[in-house]
Amino acid sequence: MLEDHKRTGAYYNACVQNRAQFAGKVVLDVGTGSGILAIFAAKAGAKKVYAVEATSMAQQAKALIQAQGLQDTIEVIQGVIESVELPQKVDIIISEWMGYFLLRESMLDSVLLARDKFLRPGGALYPSHAKMYMAPIRTNASYHRSSELDNAMEGWKEFTGDMKEYYDVDLTVLTDTYKKEQADYYLQTSAWCDVNPGQLMGPPVCFKEYDLLTVTVDEIKAPLKACFNMKFNAEGDAEAFVGFFDVTFAGSTENPADCPVVLTTAPDATGATHWGQQCFFLCPPVTGVSQSDVLECDFEMVRRTDNHRLMAVQLKHTLVSGGGGVRGQQRVDKFNIE
Numbered sequence: 001m002l003e004d005h006k007r008t009g010a011y012y013n014a015c016v017q018n019r020a021q022f023a024g025k026v027v028l029d030v031g032t033g034s035g036i037l038a039i040f041a042a043k044a045g046a047k048k049v050y051a052v053e054a055t056s057m058a059q060q061a062k063a064l065i066q067a068q069g070l071q072d073t074i075e076v077i078q079g080v081i082e083s084v085e086l087p088q089k090v091d092i093i094i095s096e097w098m099g100y101f102l103l104r105e106s107m108l109d110s111v112l113l114a115r116d117k118f119l120r121p122g123g124a125l126y127p128s129h130a131k132m133y134m135a136p137i138r139t140n141a142s143y144h145r146s147s148e149l150d151n152a153m154e155g156w157k158e159f160t161g162d163m164k165e166y167y168d169v170d171l172t173v174l175t176d177t178y179k180k181e182q183a184d185y186y187l188q189t190s191a192w193c194d195v196n197p198g199q200l201m202g203p204p205v206c207f208k209e210y211d212l213l214t215v216t217v218d219e220i221k222a223p224l225k226a227c228f229n230m231k232f233n234a235e236g237d238a239e240a241f242v243g244f245f246d247v248t249f250a251g252s253t254e255n256p257a258d259c260p261v262v263l264t265t266a267p268d269a270t271g272a273t274h275w276g277q278q279c280f281f282l283c284p285p286v287t288g289v290s291q292s293d294v295l296e297c298d299f300e301m302v303r304r305t306d307n308h309r310l311m312a313v314q315l316k317h318t319l320v321s322g323g324g325g326v327r328g329q330q331r332v333d334k335f336n337i338e
Helices: 005-016 036-043 057-067 108-118 141-167 172-187 217-221
Strands: 026-030 048-053 074-078 090-094 119-126 129-137 191-193 205-211 224-231 236-251 256-264 277-289 294-303 311-320 331-337
Touching (some): 005 119, 036 057, 036 074, 057 074, 108 119, 108 217, 129 224, 129 294, 141 236, 141 277, 205 224, 277 331
Parallel strands (some): 026 048, 026 090, 090 119
Antiparallel strands (some): 129 205, 129 236, 191 277, 236 256, 236 277, 294 311, 311 331
């Protein structure tokens, strides 16, 4: 992640270009990792930085911070934010909590808990706002994934035949289970992608916004539901949806950033951030799309019951012509974000 200059550069700029907001302030870095964000805050003029890290990486952060000569400003605390105690309230909370498609990993829970526990009234979060987007795209990957499923089932057929011939063991009773497992992986699991802007078949739609100073943990844990329309400006087959996010470092109303900074994970011809984008492959594709057509979408994303750090997405969508006539039946696609 340190090598991701779009990510690291955005945090650096958010701190050093807003020195007036950091000067003399007390800062909390939630999930400090290597300590790099705590270092940026200290270099921007913070008088005290508490760098909290749950893992043994805290020891590496201490070494790195000492090598910069910042050990008197930055205090590394190894522990989970839920049980850590600080001797004072803080003016700024900085954290790199974002996961794939923004919410995978569920680390935002800890940041909001830290906000409620430690942030002074009028304090700021860096980043302060987040947005989620979706757009239809062209991609051959959908056909490849269908082909890979077919190949997996052909391999299974050969394997079960060999087991019967050589060992007289019939495994075909497991075929339906195996097929479901493979179909879930190839057809209903989203994937990290580096999408080129030229693949977009319509402008991205912002379907969810968060003000991190006011959103609650209960709101984050609840199902994310949104209704929105994706408009096409290209013809052909929509073979996938691409999802991504951006975050903004704008400070707070009482302490606004002089130079707001935006970190985006949108498709970029120069290459993706380490988050990339999430592609939700459509098998089969939405075919025969015309310019000005619209996909009317009903989106829901929930935490997985088997692992709350992972997500399950359901997207109901209907293709409607630019003139308003329905061009296809509503379909429902379901995906897992692993």
